[in-house]
Amino acid sequence: MLKRKNWFLLLILSLILVFAACSSDDETASDPEEEDPPASDDGGEVDESDDGDSTTEIDTTPVTYHYFNAGSPGNDTDTNETRIGAEMEEKTGVNFRIEHLVGDLNQRIGVMVASGDYxxxxxxxxxxxVILDAEAFIPLDDLLEEHGPNLLEAYEDYLDMFRMDDGHIYYLPFGPTVNEFIPNPEIDQGAFxxxxxxxxxxxxxxxxxxxxxxxxxLDYAAENPEIDGMSTVPFTGLTYDWRFFAFSNVPNHLAGYPNDGGVMIDMDTHEATVYADSEYAYDYLKKLNGLNADGHLDQEMFVMNYDEYLAKLSSGRVLGFFDYGWQVENALNALEDAGDPDxxxxxxxxxxxxxxxxQYLDPPAFTTNRGVGITVNAENPERIIQYWDEMIKEENQKIVMWGYEGEHYEVDDEGRFYRTEDQIVETSRTEVRDELGMSYFEWYWPRINGTFDDGNAVExxxxxxxxxxxxxDEDQEFLEAYNAExxxxxxxxxxxxxxxxxxxxNxxxxxxxxxxxxxxxxxxxxxxxxxxxxDPNEFDDEWEAFVNAYRQLDVDSYEEFFTDVAQSRVAGEW
Structure with missing residues (x-):
């Protein structure tokens, strides 16, 4: 059995009233038997596709499954309304009605668990x-063995990393690296x-x-107290809500460590140590304290929300900040669109x-505590596995990630994929990506990272x-100045x-x-x-007050837990 959480019954009891007040979700939930499009006159087809030495028979009778994506916003749709999804339905007979999260995730999942309606x-x-504790996911082991040869091949080196304590696999994480790992040429992780x-x-x-x-x-700020008629902001940061890690993680990066969470892990001993009250945190906060005392720190840094933060970065008057590239992408794009490269x-x-x-660049990684699974309510779950198995084939991953050759990318004489300037613009448009299905298929489904067999990058x-x-031209000038490509x-x-x-x-x-x-x-x-x-004279007193409160927590057990995580994974035990 899976590990159960002590608060699970409390969750059920607290949400049962919410469930009782909610209407059923009959219009969005699917029933493969009742809501399927009508089958063809001959009752459907069996597709025989050659996978190596074996022939897999696939029932292509039309069926629609309800897929709830809690990981990203988006427009709800049927996958067969996209170009890629329509082709996948033709191959497998399967369509997914995708629903994205609206509102609070915990409440929505809690209602599902309380009702048992998934x-x-x-x-x-x-x-x-929560889903695992509710035993809402079915084991996938036998389904993968019988219907998922391509999935097993893609995830071959990772299967034990997300196998649960009872020996079963209940979900598939996203993005096992195949062939060669390629760092992102852009910086989508942490940086100053x-x-x-x-x-x-x-x-x-x-x-x-x-x-x-x-x-x-600060030298530049002294010479430019205003930018475009607005007061210059020498330095700011993000501290809002769950994104507070963009502030609290900084000492770790300054010390030369990647983002392992709340701990630094020694490269030799693999022992984990917290850094929240370390000398690195002290030195960084001391630096910010001095900036604030001199009037150089954004006075709204600890009170503005995420949207206000992005708006400030987009204004052109901020000189510096620390954050993760993926988190400020909208602001970076807004500045580019504004047309002033400086x-x-x-x-x-x-x-x-x-x-x-x-160590700002992430090493090859595989996140095991996120994924997609099939619930106990799904009828004929082998159809879903067959769909995923078809999707993860290299030929289909190329379409999901790159689009269609001659339309969305080209291939040179050496077999290298590239995009023309027009294709780069075209494939960045939301409406184009939605119509193709890239927006829906490129993540939150079984997929690969790394390179294809021909050496081209998956992404x-x-x-x-x-x-x-x-x-x-300005990016080229900048990179050339630092002798980088x-x-x-x-x-x-x-x-x-x-x-x-x-x-x-976990x-x-x-x-x-x-x-x-x-x-x-x-x-x-x-x-x-x-x-x-x-006040700088009170800095040490405030610091000591934090350290004393922090050390009243069970720091030792936390460090021991992550030391065990690191050492177990080094030993190949996940």
Whole structure:
């Protein structure tokens, strides 16, 4: 049996009243027998496709399954209304009615659990433990053995990483790396960002340490107190809600570690150590405290919400900030669209003085605590597995990721995929991606990362030819100044960490480890702003107040847990 959470019955009791007040979801839930489109006159076809030495028979009688995607917003649709989905339905007979999350995830999942009324397929995002505890997912082992040869091949090296304590597989995570890992030429992970004009006006100097970073920003701010009629903001950051990690993770990166969560893991001993009250956190908060005292820190840093933060970054008056590229993509795009390249941001691998190697670029990783599974309500679940097995074939992954040759990408004489300028623009348009089905299929389904057998990148954004074609003249000038061809080349190569990311370890809700994380984050959210905004003479007192409160938590058990995670994964035990 799966591990059960102590609070599960409380969840049922607390949500039963909510469920009683809710109307049923009959209009969106599917019943493969009652809601299927009519079968063909001959009752459907059996498709025989040759997979290596075996022939797999697939029932192509039309059927529609209800798929709930809790991981991303989007327009609800039927997959057969997209070009890719229509082709997949022709091959398998299967269509999915995709529903995206609206409102609170925990409440929606809680109602499902309380009622026992589940969609056929769920990608529950961070509510996956609730679904597992409710035993809402069916075991996939036998289905994969009988109907998923391509899935088993793609996930071959990873299967034991998400096999549960009872020996079964209940969901498929996204993105096993096949063939060769290719870092993103762009920076979609953590970095200290700086306005390009600052580096340009100073002849593109080498900026490596935190002191160098702030020195050049403050010099520029002194000469430019206003930008486009607005007060210049030398430095800001994101501290809102669950995104607080974009602030609390910074000392870890400055110390030369990747994002393993709340711990640093020693490369030799594989022992985990918290850094929330470390010397690195002290030094970073001390630096911000000095900036604040001198009037150089954004006064709204600890009160603005996420949308306000993005709007401020998009204004062109911010000189620097730390964040993860994926989290500020909308602001970066808005600055690019504004048409003033000097106001755009570029990423830098800033570290503390004395740190020799940065580790901002993620090493190859496989996140095991997210995935998509088939629920106990799904009839004929083998049809779903057959669909996924067809989708993960290389020929179909190329269509999902790249589109159609001659329309959305080209192939040169050496077999390399590339996109013309028009194709780059075309495939970035939301309506085009929706119509093709890329928006729906490229994530939250079984899929691969890395490279295809022919050496082309699975993701176009990681293909050097596509990256180069999309560079602006200003980006080229910047990279040439630093003797680099990609932004990733500005950063040190990631070191191999078999445990990465440690934060993907399965942590039970209500467990001492989960409670520690919740309490620690609460303390940081309460104390860090007070430390940064304190009078410099009171900084040490505020810091000690935080450390004393933090050390009253069970830090040792938390470190031991992640030490065990790291050492077990190094030993090949997941």
């Amino acid at each position: 969609p056929d397929v769920i990608a529950p995002d961070d509510a996956i433990d 960002w700086i306005q390009r004009s600052i580096l340009k006006e100073n002849g593109y100097p080498e900026i490596r340490t935190l002191d160098e970073y702030f020195d050049i920003i 106001r755009e941001f570029v990423p830098l691998p800033i570290v503390f003085d004395g740190v020799d190697t940065d 176009p954004r990681r293909q050097p030819e596509v990256f180069y074609a999309a560079l602006s 990609t932004f990733a080349e500005l950063f040190d190569e990631p070191e191999d960490r078999p445990w990465f990311p440690a934060w993907s370890a 942590i039970e809700q209500g467990s001492p480890i989960q409670i520690f994380e919740e309490q620690a984050e609460e303390l940081q959210k309460r104390h860090y702003p007070r430390i940064v905004l304190a």
